[in-house]
Each structure stands twice: as C-alpha cells, then as structure tokens.
Amino acid sequence: MRVAVTGARGGYGRTLLAQLRHVSDQTAAVLVDPDTAGVRQMLLELGCAEDGMTVTDDRAAAEAAVHAGRIALVPGAEALPWGAVDVLVEATGRVDVGTAYAVRAIEHGVHVVMVSKEIETVAGIALHRRAAAAGVSYLPGDGDQPANLLRLLDWIERVGLEVVACGKSSEYDLVLDPATGRVRQLDVEIDAPSLAELLELGDDAAATLAARAEAVTGLKRSAAADSCEMTVVSQYSGYLADTESMHYPVARPDELADIYAERERGGLIAEPGAVDVFSMLRLPGEASFAGGVFAVVRTGDPVTWELLRSKGHVVSRDGSHACIYWPYHAMGVETPLTIAAATGRGAVAPQIPRAPAPHTLLAARASRDLASGTRLAVEGHHHEVAGVAPVMLPGSEARRGAAAYYLLGGATLRRDIAAGELIGLDDLDGVAPVALDAFADGFLRP
Incomplete structure (x- = not known):
C-alpha cells in the first residue's frame, strides 16, 4: 500500500513515518508539506537514504x-500524484486545506484516513458519504x-455492556506533590x-469535586481540542x-x-449515553492517563x-457501575491499523454506527464582546x-443557523457579537468554500 501523508512535518507525521518503516506492506x-526541507531532514534523521527521496514541485x-x-x-496539492498512492493520511489540522485534500483523494479513488479531527467536526459526515458513493473508505x-x-466502544457494545458515559482525560495531568501542596501541569505550578485533603472522593462526591475544581482554578483545564475530539466521537457513536x-x-x-454514574446515584450524569472529559489528578510517580479513553x-x-473488582477492575463503591479504560x-x-482497515487488509473499523451523522455540532459561542470586522483565526x-x-450542541442547531467552530478560521465578522452569543453562518464573511460546502452537505442538506 502506497501512502500519502499531508502535514508530514508535524509531530503526528513523524510518529507515523517512523512506524511505517517497520510495516512490511505499507x-x-x-509526503506533502510546504516545508519540504524540514521533511527531508526528518527523513534523514529516521534513517532514510539521501538517494531514497526526491524533492519536487512537479507532479510528473x-x-x-x-x-x-x-x-x-512535495509542497502542496498541485504536485501530489494521485495515481501513485492508495491511501491518504490527512494530518494538516487545517479545515480549508485538509478538506480539499480529502475531497480530491475521494475523487481520485484514494482511501482517506482522517487524522485532522478539526476537519471531522465540520466535513467528516459529508466526506464519509462521498467516499461511500465513490467506493472508497x-x-x-x-x-x-x-x-x-x-474502538473501545465497539468492543463494549459488541459484548453487550450498556454505556452510561464515555470520554477521555484532558491532555495534561494535574500532578500534586503532597509535601509542598503544589500542583504541576506541564511547566506551570500553583x-x-x-x-x-481531597485525594479521597468521600461520601459527598459532588462536594469533593467542587472543592477540587476550586483548588485548581488557576490552571487552564479545558481546550478546544477536547470538545473537538468528543464531537467526533458523538458524530460516530450517537452519544x-x-x-x-x-x-x-x-x-x-x-x-x-x-x-460518571447517574445523578440519582451521586454521579454527574443527567442522561445516560454521555460524552465527557476529566482532568486527571495524580501524585508524582503515578502512571499518567493523559491521552487515554474510558x-x-x-x-x-x-x-x-465483584470478581472483576478483585482482579483490579475499577468498579463503583456500590457495585452498580464499572469503568473500562x-x-x-x-x-x-x-x-x-487504520491504513490496513481502509484497504480491507486489516481489522474491522469502528462500527458505532457505521457512518457519522449530525448528532452534535461543535458550535462557537463568544466568550467576550467581538466587534464587527474582527478577523478570526485558529491558532x-x-x-x-x-x-x-467551542460548545457541543445538538446537530439541529446548524439548521437554525449556527456555524461550526472550525469554519471561523480566516473568516471575518459581519456584525458585533455580544459575549454569550452563538456565532451564525450569516455572521461570517470569507468562510473557506470547500469546507462550507462539505459542512452544508453534512448538516444542512438531506
């Protein structure tokens, strides 16, 4: 299988390229990136021979x-030889550019593995439909x-377990040193x-969680990336x-x-089948959950x-719920693994459901007053x-005019937006056409 990778110079690109050297049939x-010199240097560091690569801006x-x-x-789409590749791995993280790459790949009969989760929230539903119509993955x-x-949810549902909540940890752990009373998050300490005194959940879980949150108010614990990723999960799973x-x-x-039990059992969840994110609290030397899912x-x-609890599984104190992670x-x-699945040579891809649908819209709510003429940028x-x-709203909000969060990149506001308002499509000028068209296909058209 011949693989094309966009955004090849990024961290994700490097981890993939390093691994592909050890996969015999891929x-x-x-490799597509404006920084072709940087990609060349990266390949040399990974052990590729100088005469094993060609830098060019010519497709032929x-x-x-x-x-x-x-x-x-190659530096961009103009030089990408579609007839010479079987699978595109899209990893630019840019909705305008990455959507265009995926559209072109599907038009040329090339399978798409989508790494850019930002694109998934805007265009993934339409791209999946177009790929199915074209007979590619x-x-x-x-x-x-x-x-x-x-994949974890696929396994859980196949064995017949009922999901109450699912999600991930936030990207960076909160590491408490009890000796000093200081908490570290990457290179920030407070x-x-x-x-x-709050390391145990105690009898009143809600009060403990509120006190913990108050104790770490000086740290940034939420990120657009979290809402983006959970929106993707919602679109594929329906949670x-x-x-x-x-x-x-x-x-x-x-x-x-x-x-993550229901509220009547002392947990957080109002309606079963919720997606969420937690901030992991741990002590120095304890294993991290950063990057994990549950x-x-x-x-x-x-x-x-109770038997499984004795084998180390996480089971609630009353025995009614368990956490698999x-x-x-x-x-x-x-x-x-996904490259193999895309071409039918590997494991079955996630099947919950088989296609994404507009269950959730990652919408945009102003967190401060924004003036007409403001140019918005994803940075x-x-x-x-x-x-x-970013806010996770029912997908029906798109039909009421709400814009997808990642359509804002590069757009300009047509009017003043007050803090707390949702930003609508009609409030924006300069939305990337290819991304807007895919958004409309997925959320606005039958």
Missing part, C-alpha cells in the same frame, strides 16, 4: 519518483482519542494545599454531551465509575463484577479561536 510514497516528477521506489516530497485514524474511544462545555471533573482513575458501564450481575494513545504508531497548540468558546 510504504510512505508521497513526483509520480516518477514513486514508481522508481523513492519517496516524493473514509476512517478516523487510530492513534488519537476519537478513533481509540470508538499552590493548592487543600488538594492533599451526546451532558452539558455543552462538558463537566471536566478533577478525578482519579479509580473514581471514574462513581463520578467508558463507564452498568455492571448487571454483582457477583461477576485504555490509558494511552500512541499517535502515528497506531495509524497503520496555537490547541487550535483555538481567541474570544470564542
């Missing part, structure tokens, strides 16, 4: 290089939380001495956010079965689950829009 054929030369057994490094890529959680900004409890893994299920037979993701190291590591909060 070959990195075309790129195709010739692939047929000669070399890796073609369109799959979310293993190695990030959305596809990994969908004083939170009260947390040392919905319990609240538009999710709960984000500060939690330890052995508490999840209690925390599902909380009803247990049924108490004897079975994978505490990791491995980025591109796992993506060869930073977490791909966020300044002054705008």
Whole structure:
C-alpha cells in the first residue's frame, strides 16, 4: 500500500513515518508539506537514504519518483500524484486545506484516513458519504482519542455492556506533590494545599469535586481540542454531551465509575449515553492517563463484577457501575491499523454506527464582546479561536443557523457579537468554500 501523508512535518507525521518503516506492506510514497526541507531532514534523521527521496514541485516528477521506489516530497496539492498512492493520511489540522485534500483523494479513488479531527467536526459526515458513493473508505485514524474511544466502544457494545458515559482525560495531568501542596501541569505550578485533603472522593462526591475544581482554578483545564475530539466521537457513536462545555471533573482513575454514574446515584450524569472529559489528578510517580479513553458501564450481575473488582477492575463503591479504560494513545504508531482497515487488509473499523451523522455540532459561542470586522483565526497548540468558546450542541442547531467552530478560521465578522452569543453562518464573511460546502452537505442538506 502506497501512502500519502499531508502535514508530514508535524509531530503526528513523524510518529507515523517512523512506524511505517517497520510495516512490511505499507510504504510512505508521497509526503506533502510546504516545508519540504524540514521533511527531508526528518527523513534523514529516521534513517532514510539521501538517494531514497526526491524533492519536487512537479507532479510528473513526483509520480516518477514513486514508481522508481523513492519517496516524493512535495509542497502542496498541485504536485501530489494521485495515481501513485492508495491511501491518504490527512494530518494538516487545517479545515480549508485538509478538506480539499480529502475531497480530491475521494475523487481520485484514494482511501482517506482522517487524522485532522478539526476537519471531522465540520466535513467528516459529508466526506464519509462521498467516499461511500465513490467506493472508497473514509476512517478516523487510530492513534488519537476519537478513533481509540470508538474502538473501545465497539468492543463494549459488541459484548453487550450498556454505556452510561464515555470520554477521555484532558491532555495534561494535574500532578500534586503532597509535601509542598503544589500542583504541576506541564511547566506551570500553583499552590493548592487543600488538594492533599481531597485525594479521597468521600461520601459527598459532588462536594469533593467542587472543592477540587476550586483548588485548581488557576490552571487552564479545558481546550478546544477536547470538545473537538468528543464531537467526533458523538458524530460516530450517537452519544451526546451532558452539558455543552462538558463537566471536566478533577478525578482519579479509580473514581471514574462513581463520578460518571447517574445523578440519582451521586454521579454527574443527567442522561445516560454521555460524552465527557476529566482532568486527571495524580501524585508524582503515578502512571499518567493523559491521552487515554474510558467508558463507564452498568455492571448487571454483582457477583461477576465483584470478581472483576478483585482482579483490579475499577468498579463503583456500590457495585452498580464499572469503568473500562485504555490509558494511552500512541499517535502515528497506531495509524497503520487504520491504513490496513481502509484497504480491507486489516481489522474491522469502528462500527458505532457505521457512518457519522449530525448528532452534535461543535458550535462557537463568544466568550467576550467581538466587534464587527474582527478577523478570526485558529491558532496555537490547541487550535483555538481567541474570544470564542467551542460548545457541543445538538446537530439541529446548524439548521437554525449556527456555524461550526472550525469554519471561523480566516473568516471575518459581519456584525458585533455580544459575549454569550452563538456565532451564525450569516455572521461570517470569507468562510473557506470547500469546507462550507462539505459542512452544508453534512448538516444542512438531506
């Protein structure tokens, strides 16, 4: 299988390219990135020979290089030889550019593995439909939380367990040093001495969670990337956010079965079948959950689950719920599984349901007053829009005029937007046409 990778210079691209060197039936054929010099240097670091690659901006030369057994490094779509590849791995993270790559791939009969979760929230439904009509695959890529959680849910539902809640941990753990009373999140530390007394959930879980949240108010715990990923899960699974900004409890893994029970049992969940994100609280030296996914299920037979509790499973204190989890993701190291599935040579892809649908819209709510004429940009590591909060709303809000969050990138406001208002499609000028068309196909057209 000949694989093309867009956004090849990024961290995800490197992890995938490093792994493809060890997968016998998959070959990195075309690498697309404006920084071709950077991609070339990366390949050299990974052990590729200088004469094993060709840097070119000419499509014919790129195709010739692939047929000669070399890796073609090209700066953009104009030089991508579609006839020389079998699978596109889209990893630009840019909705306008990445949607266009996926559309072109499908038109040329090339399977698509979608790594750019931002694109999934806007265009994934339409792209999946178009791929099915063209007889090619369109799959979310293993190695990030959305596809990994969908695989976990697939297993859970196939064995007949009932999901009450599912989700992931936020990207960065909260690491408490009880000796100093300080909490570290990456390279940021704050004083939170009260947390040392809140390590146990206690009899009043709601009060403990509220006190923990108060103790870490100085840290940023939510990110657009979290809402983006859980929107993808919702679109494929049909599970919905319990609240538009999710709960984000500060939690330890052995508490999840209690925390994500229904409210009448002392948990957070109003309606079973919720997606959510938690902030992991741990001590120095304890294993991380960052990158992991979970599902909380009803247990049924108490004897079975008491036996499983004794084998280390996370079971609620009253025995009614259990948490099943994978505490990791491995980025591109796992993506060869999806590449194989896309071509029918590997494991069955997630099937809950078989196609994404507009269950949830990742919408945009102004977090401060925004003036008419403001140009909006998706920026930073977490791909966020300044002054705008992502919110998870029913997909029907799109038909009422709400815009998808990641359609805002590069657009300009037509009117003043007050803090708290949803931003609508009619409020925007300059939305990327290819992304807007795919959004309309997925959310607005039958």
